[in-house]
Amino acid sequence: MNEAKDALRHIEQKYKLFLQQQFTFIGALQHTRENAHDMIRPVASIGQVQSYMDHHCNNTTDRRILTMFLNICSDLSKLCHKLETVHPGNSVTNGILERCKLLLSHSNDLSAIRAKYPHDVVNHLSCDEAKNHYGGVVSLIPIVLDCMKEWVAHTEKLSQRMLYNVSGGSATSEKRAPQDASARAATSQTPQSGHFETQISTSNKDNVQVQGDEHVRKKNLNETAKHSGKRKGPWKPPGRHA
Numbered sequence: 001m002n003e004a005k006d007a008l009r010h011i012e013q014k015y016k017l018f019l020q021q022q023f024t025f026i027g028a029l030q031h032t033r034e035n036a037h038d039m040i041r042p043v044a045s046i047g048q049v050q051s052y053m054d055h056h057c058n059n060t061t062d063r064r065i066l067t068m069f070l071n072i073c074s075d076l077s078k079l080c081h082k083l084e085t086v087h088p089g090n091s092v093t094n095g096i097l098e099r100c101k102l103l104l105s106h107s108n109d110l111s112a113i114r115a116k117y118p119h120d121v122v123n124h125l126s127c128d129e130a131k132n133h134y135g136g137v138v139s140l141i142p143i144v145l146d147c148m149k150e151w152v153a154h155t156e157k158l159s160q161r162m163l164y165n166v167s168g169g170s171a172t173s174e175k176r177a178p179q180d181a182s183a184r185a186a187t188s189q190t191p192q193s194g195h196f197e198t199q200i201s202t203s204n205k206d207n208v209q210v211q212g213d214e215h216v217r218k219k220n221l222n223e224t225a226k227h228s229g230k231r232k233g234p235w236k237p238p239g240r241h242a
Helices: 002-019 020-033 046-056 058-085 091-104 129-228
Strands: none
Touching: 002 020, 002 046, 002 129, 020 046, 020 058, 020 129, 046 058, 058 091, 058 129, 091 129
8 A cells, every 4th residue: 555655656756847848738639639630629538648649740859849748648557457456445535546547548538528626737738739639648647646645545344343343343352351251250259159058048947946855845845844744643532531
């Protein structure tokens, strides 16, 4: 990912140099269109610029600036294919790359695209040039650069989410492990505690039973002794007794 971001920054630096020479670029397109007797249709594709340079370019300055434009487009196309191997992505990031590949296709019609704020490349053209001739071709590079920056931003968010999910899952497992161990320990101790309480309860009941039996036995003995103390002698007839 870092290598891809470095490559993107390098292309941006090259584009800044190119942007400073936009009037030279428009002049080169104007000259080659005149040489090609192709003044009516707009400059609508990378392939058209390539054809102008290969067959209708007569001076070094025009060739240099047209070559610079084509090289930046080529670098963007290579980076686009490289980004596909950097990260698997999702439907959003894959859609961004597909759009970049379409825009950078040599036969793709660029006449309808326009770079919007904060880009001002179209504003530097006359109304006729912007509408009928060069509005699309000057908008190509800034639009693709924006798409690639968007891809990088989405991909970094995806990577952060994946990292968060992995680390979060590990932390949850680590927290759960001691809790499970405590639960198992509590579970293993609970039956023993219950058994011990049962033993105590049974023992108490036995003590109560023994005490109850002893009390009953003593009561019976007392009653027996009481009856035996009150027992009368043999019956005698009424009258005098010796």
